[in-house]
Each structure stands twice: as structure tokens, then as C-alpha cells.
Amino acid sequence: MTAKGNILIVEDEAKMRRILELSLGEDGFTMLSAEDAESGLKLLQNGSVDLVVTDLKLPGMNGLEFLQAVKRFNAALPVVVMTAFGTVETAVEAMKAGASDYVLKPFSLDEMRMVIHKELDVRRLREENRSLREALQQRYQHPNLVARSPKMQKVLATVERVAATNSTVLLGGESGVGKDLIARAIHETSRRASGPFIKINSTAIPENLLESELFGYEKGAFTGATTSKPGKFELADKGTLFLDEIGDVPPATQVKLLRVLQEREFERLGGTRTLKVDVRLIAATNRDLREALEQGTFREDLYYRLNVVPVDIPPLREHKEDIPELVNLFLARSSGESAKEITTVSPEAMRMLMDYYWPGNVRELQNIVERAFALAKGPVLGASDIHFDPPRARPQNAGTSLLPEGMTLEQWEDEMIREAVRRANGNKSQAARMLGLSRNALRYRLSKMGIADEGEGT
Template sequence: MKAKGRVLIIDDDAGIRDAAFQVLSREGYEVEMAGTAEEARRLVEEYEFDVILLDLKLPGVEGLELLQEIREEDPQAQVVVITAYGTVQVAVSAMKLGAADFLQKPFNPQELRLAVSRALEKKRLTLENIYLKRALAEKEGQVEFIGQSPAIRRVLEQAEMAAQTDSTVLLTGESGTGKGLLARLIHRMSPRAEGPFVAVDCGTLVPTLFESELFGHVRGAFTGATQHKIGKFELANGGTIFFDEIGNISLDIQAKLLKAVEEKEISPVGSHRLVRVDVRIIAATNKDLREEVRAGRFREDLYFRLHVISIQLPPLRERREDIPLLAEHFLKRYARKHCKPVEALSPEVLEAFLRYPWPGNVRELENTIERLVVFARKPVIGPEDLYFAGFEDQAPDLTLEEDLPLEEVEKRHVLRVLRACGGNKTLAAQKLGIDRKTLREKLKRWGVTP
């Protein structure tokens, strides 16, 4: 059975320690005990505790000073101070230093249970508040996966079955196919749906700060670390952590990530303290990780840890029957967003969309629709609007030789867009609906150095 939480009892009275241990263990808590300040410091440095019961009258140490040390070492731990000398002044001083509650000796088992339960709930709400603030900043809207094609129905069936388990899921597919959206959908359908969904964009994080983002850091861990920071693993506790473009992380971070995946324990940067995490892992990549393993760029052991359940998302060109549905969905969304009286796409525009190869997949279609809505001059978007929104320049290659390889179709289109953007890779990537790193990798593969 999973423990309710980890509790540390710090009291020099063996009778108090043992009695509290018995009460809390029976309640389902994982309990550690310390009879001295030295023992307490060692345990707090090595492990994460949800709740700490601290006797303010320990021999050889000022209780309030030890409280301050604990709060500096682990700001998220909820400290309940206990003493036989409960005065208003002591209580106020303890609360000012961050104590979560005050418990006066002698206390009965029910008072102890309530104090620990309240402190645990306070920690949960604190972490939830941090998560919600970050989630609000990253909000991407309602989870909605559009499509009726056999390929997408198969993907959604696999996702629904995977959601009912707690197994690690690896989502593969080209950029812009909807891997992030599917990850959110799996989380929403899972038993962890009430928990947090925390996304980690492995393609945009600075490598030197990646470890801090994942595992958090303590104050003073490195230059600029002026305060404690909770990592994304700990923020995702009880929910799902999603690694987008996991093939982009370095080998040394892969090793640390493997340890976290295997042991479900992490250690903040600059600390030896172990933090237990209960997370479900979903990862996504547009790379062939087996090829990356063969090339020595991705750890084989981490690959097998991630490749428990694998779902391949099809490119948009392999589910063309979904293009009208997607186009209508995006048209309504951006007409509302930009307050434009746009009602429909003309049959000619839809026909052009159905012929086009969409190398940037659904993301490119979405970006194209938004541009069309922004530049629309009448309720129905027609062929003349394609040029105005920068789409007509791509039209000459909409009908290509039947025997032209798909890779060549993509190459011609990407290079044409790049030329139209004057060689500006950032702008070209935006128009293509892919990230700059993906564009750079494609150009490198084709031997192009614009």
C-alpha cells in the first residue's frame, strides 16, 4: 500500500517518539525518528519529508534555530512544533519562521493525527498552487483531438487503452502531428486525471539548466540560485510528466533521468536529499530513437524504459480525409479569437489543401488557417485569399510528378519557404509550423547551408 506521506519525529523523549511512531504508522504514514539535533539534520539533508514534528526543547540546541535550519534546507516541508512550554510568544515566533502548526504536550492520538493531516493538506495545496500558476501561464486550451480517419481512430483506441494503465508511453511521429495533445488526452482519460500534467519541452530548455528544471535546486547550488526551486518532477507528483522531444536531451541528463525513472527518486541540484515522486511518464519524439541508440546519441537502457507502450502518430498527408474537419475546427477557433466574421473555406481552397503535402502537419495547417482568418476580407475564404496570406507561393508544387519521392517534395517546399523568408530560419520555421531545431536538422540532412 502506498504511504500517505513521509513524517519525521524529532524529540529527545523516547516515549513521545515511540508513541507518535505507533499512531502515525497505523495511519499509513512512513515515519522516521530522530532523538537529537544532529540526527535530525542528517535525515533532513538526505531525505524529503512531507511533515516534520519538531520538539522545541531539544538538548544543546535552540529549537527555533533548528526550525529555521529545516525551513532553509526544505521550504516545502511542513513543520509542526511541539513543546511542553506553549506560550503565545513561542507560537508566534514559530509561525513567523514558517511553522505550519503548534502542538502542546501532552497531546492525545487524535490531536496528533489532525495536526499531521492538516500539515499534509497544506503542503498539497502549496504544490497545487505552484502548479496551477505555471499551468495557467502555459495553458493551451481544451484537449480536443480532431479526426475521423481510420488512422486516427486507431491512435485514439490505443491511447484509451494505454490511459487505463500506469505504464510509460512513448509517442512517435513527425513534428506537428499532435503528440503533445495526445499526451494530454491520455492523462485526462487516466486514473491520474485529477493530478497535475506537467510538460517539459526538451527542445527549448538550456542544457545547463535542464537538471535544475527537472529536479529543482537549493539556494546557493549555483550562481544565481538565490532561492529554492521545485523541479518539474516534484510538481508532477501524483500526476503525469510529459517529456516533449526527449531525443534532444544530452547523454549525461539521460543518465540522471534513467535513475529517476527507475527509482522514482530525485535529488535537487546542490543537495543530497532524496525526494520520492509518484509520476506517470509520457515521452514524445520526432526522431527514430532506435537509430539514435545505434549512433550512440541515446542510451539503450533509457530507450527500453520509455518504450513500454508505443503509439505512432500518422502525418497529415496520410489522413487527408481529416483535413476538412481540422480546417473547419481551426477556422471557427480563430474567427472567434480575432473577432472576424469568417464562416467557411471555399471548395477551391479545400481542394488546394487536400492536394498539398503539409510537411509541417497539423501545426502548419493551423498556422495557415490563422493567417487566412487574419487577412480575410469576406465571410468565405477563396483562392485569392491564399496569395494574400502567403500560401499561393507554395501552389506551383501542389501537383508534382507521381514518381517524385516524398522526401523530395518536402525538401522543395521547405527550401522555397526558406527563400521566400530571405534565408531567415526562425521565420521559415514559423511558416512551416515546425521548430527551428527541426528545420536546422532537415537542412543538415539535405546538405543545405543557406
């Protein structure tokens, strides 16, 4: 029979002790017993006890003093006291001193059983309660992460779900959507949080050095290897390894990665010793890996090993509800780092930020808010403080659209209009001429874009 819990009995009467030991033992409890308080305390300190049953009248240290000692040792431990009929006052005193319940002698075994089960249930519920509370607090422990929109909430829910596992995670999403941030959040929410978080970016390292960075090398493995060095996999032992830009890992290295993922073991370059590590892998890519699969530049078997839990982070234009809070976060950060403080954004400025198509996602928003913070003269961030980056050309290999990534025709037009107004230094007649529009048509477009007509002259 599996143990239901450990019970410590402290009772000087041998017969009573024996009866409790036997009957509760038969019920499936693991029994410890002592004939006085002193030896009871020793047993308590040596082992794990879930509940104490003690007589109040004991030789040497009395039951009440024993109870107080138990409570000092562990205030959450339930203590049931036994007391003789006619000494109810002592029972009351014991309850005041922290006893959970009492039974009056003589009692039936059923009565004792009931009290014990009740107390153990209460204890279990309290513990469940505490761990639930802890879990709830953890849910909000990403102070640097804004994720109020349903789409980002979904991402966070997955983060929480995978954090509890050791599964490999594949983070996808355009540049600047927050892949680094989410990778860190997974690590920090996981049981590995106290272990290392090691990041390696395959595009930032020359191809011929990538393997030695990942797996380490032994002295003499190649020219210049004058000492041996551990790789990122070894450094990340008991922690998380974040492999950024996985889509750019060269084929030879892909094979080696596959082996680590399958067997959890590898050798250093030039080494013969097989090393085993306990590492959770998080990989990220801002390219569509399935496209790379079709082109044959990425191994399918590696893809399936990595794609155990896919987490796709949406582009900012798909969760614009988060923009106001992101702006506040970045403003608070900038304010914290400088003598100036800005806590308000004018409605026009906010409208501009909400209407923009954010090809560079949260990173671009952060840059633009930082720039606006630096430019703003008063305590309010205004429309004139906001300057978007000129539209980027779309990479040649990226499909058939004429427009920059993620941009609609209307957004492109808005961008042209802003650029014209900028080049004309705000002179709307001049801007209208550049665009081949009448001044009224330009006014109309500007008002639609939420840019107020300041009514300046022709």
C-alpha cells in the same frame, strides 16, 4: 467466505430477525440488523449497505416512513419490504414509495433469497451500465481534437488504453502532428486528470540548467542557488510529466532519468534527501530515436524504459480525410475570436488544401487557415486566400532524398507552378515563360491541380 454484499434487516420480531441473520449470513452476506426504523437509519448512515429488508409494521416510525427515509438517503438503494398476508394494499403503497419488491409473510427462506439475489443483480447491472455510459461519454471528451480518420482513431484507441494505466508513453511523429495535444489528452483521460500536467522541453532549456529544472536544487548547490527549488518531477507528483524533445537530452541527464524511471526516486541537486514521486512520464520526439541509438547519442537502456507504450502519430498527408474537419475547427476558432465569421470554404480552396503535402503537418494547416481567414473578404474562404509557405529545404543530415521531407516529385512541381503564378501575379503567360512551358501546358497543369482558369488575357 468472501462477502457478497451488506444487508440491513429491520424487523421488530426477534425470532424472524434471527432466522434471516443466520441464514443469509450463511449464504455469505454480511448482516446488519435493527429492531426499529430509528436504529436502522443509524446503521445505514454509518456503514455501506447494499440492500435493505424491512418489515412494514414497526414500532415508532413505521415501515413506510422508514422506506421514504431510506430513499431520501440513497434513491438507488434497493429496499425489499415484508408484509403480513392480508395487507397487500400496504405492499402496493410501499412499491409506489419506491420499494424494489415485497414478500408476503409467511415466506420461505428460498423465496427471500431469490428476491434478494434478483435485486442485487439489478443493482449491479445498473452500476455497470452507469460506468459504461461514463466511459462512453469520456471517449468523446476531446473537443479540440480532430481524429476521424482510421489512422487517428487508432491513435485515440491507444490513448484510451494507456490512459487507464501508469505506463510510460513514447510519442513519436513529425513536427506539428499533435504530440503536445495527445500528451494532454492522455493526461486528461487518465485518473491523474485532477493532478498537474507539467511540461518540459529539453531543447528550450540550456543544457546546464536542464537537470536543475528536472530534479530541483538545494540552496548552495551551485553559484546563484540562493534558495532551494523543487524540480519538475516534484511539481508533477500525482500527475503527468511531459518530456518534450527527449532525443535532445544530454547523456549525463539521460543517466539520471534512467534512475528515476527504474527506481522512482532521485535527489535534488546538492541535496542528500532521496525523494519519491508518483509521476506518469510521457516523452515525445520528432526524431527517429533508433537512429540516435545507432549513433550512440541516446542510451539504449533509457530507450527501452521509455518505449513501454509507443504511440506514433501519423503525418497529416497520411490522414488527409481529417483536413475538412480540421479546417472547420480552425475557422470556427478564428470566427469566435473576431467580429468576422467564415463557415464556408470554396471547393477549389478545399481542393488546394487537400492536395498540399503538409510538411509542417497540422500546425502548418492551422497557420495557413488562420492567415486565409485574416485575408478573406467575404463569408467564404476562397482559393485566392490560401498561401502556402515556400518549400523548406531538407535538413542536411536527413537522408538522401533531394526533395523536402515527405514531398513527392509531382507535389514539388505543383509547388513550383504555384510559386510561378504567384510571382507573375496571376499572369499565366508570364508564369508559363518562367517555367519554360507553353501556355496550354500550364493551363493543363493548373486544371489538374484544381486551379480554375479564370480566363484572364495573355
